Amino acid sequence: MPGRHKAPTLRLRRFAAKLRELREAAGLSHVEAADLTGLDRATLFRIEGAKVRPQGRSLRALLDAYNASEKDRTELSALLKAAAEQTWIQTAASLPSPYATYIGFESEAEGVRNYEILAVPGLLQTESYARAMIKGTAPEASRDEVESRVAARLERQRLLARPDPLKLWAVIDESALLREVGGPQVMHDQMAKLREAAEEPNITIQVIPRSAGAYPGMHGAFVLLEFPGEGHDVVYMEGSTSDLFLESIEDIARYNMLFEHLRAVAAGPDATRALLAVAQQNWKEDGHDGS
Template structure:
């Protein structure tokens, strides 16, 4: 099926909750509807999109009345609508594809990065150097596919209703010279320009801030409109990518981001730090 849309994810969560409220196991739902237990599991985890008649059967068993019934039918129709990724000519890793689908429908992204410039703020040359350097085993074609996808993602910042981005970086992210001095200087200049957008906030956590809660790793919190469902936390690590949806996890990462925001330099002071680092990279 490919990466789930945000609305399919919300529909799955709604159906899980309705079954629990009805105090039914998947086996009991199977007995009353004939829907295979494995199929029901896949529906409830957004791995498949239910057919309209399947949804109707589930709503009947769960005794769902209007207007909730119509709301979920509408959600099913909307769940088939995909973003630009479905026309992307090359395959991307499943988790990355899911991330892109979620990001394309998010209203706001809170992004903390330890070592890299956030993907939404990267230049093409920096992205190419970061992707190839971060995963030396990638073939050149795979690197270029990911660079292209990263560049297309950035349209979210300038669309009619732009994505709101709050990016916080450790100072290491701008100090580490990725791709050489020229590429890094170009990247920092770009970062300063894009930080001037009214919907983009950029803050730096300086080295002299000492230990801080972001030192355990980078993460992203994505928030959506009411119609698209609850927030998602995305954590990227060497052990694998994780999507966290439990309220406790979301609250924990929001709290970490709040602490980072309070301990970081102001946006204007952050811009001064970035400009100073860029100046050090200029020849002569």
């Protein structure tokens, strides 16, 4: 069974990265910093790895050793305080660790750009589609685990309806509209949900039609998470054995460019609405024929 833990928030990761930058700017190694502050070396590694939050006394000792400015001290104190605030996902201990980490990041994002090849994006799935997808892709999951993941997926969708709604731009390969997940009725209802979502001002949906042929990005789905302020964006890719988070400037730039290529090859929003209407009608007819 996958490991479980409280998901580190993006704020804690930012805190850890900033603290590591200050240590390096001071020209200190982990060993030297630990010796200067009396902090256990393993603990310092865990703090810089966003595994634990330091006590206030330990943080003050580290900042003194690094000759941190008042601006840096204020910023780090604010990040540490914010990192202590639990979100709903941090208490959902039954979720796999990488998934919990991703959802924690998503809850702090202001924008999501999601490219999917084989499935409807989780933020746009119906409950029935989500349940069928999870059962099909995670056959080892128990009934309780399946229901926990379904509940988490539906909870995530509340981000799209909050007062300051998450901005979602989804590019979906048409094959996801043709793959039968859960049966014709489930697919019919899923197409209806996509059509409704496409009318929301904070949601843009584009479908890449089969007629597009080969195009950049066919090697794998990904999510670009955008956060307030400059930098700190994250690329997330889900794998069968492990998940991947990319945060370097080079990786973010590469996937930003790739998403622009995908937007260009995909049908525009109006043409996409037409494709979704046809897909919904086709699944209705399939459901009728199969009854």
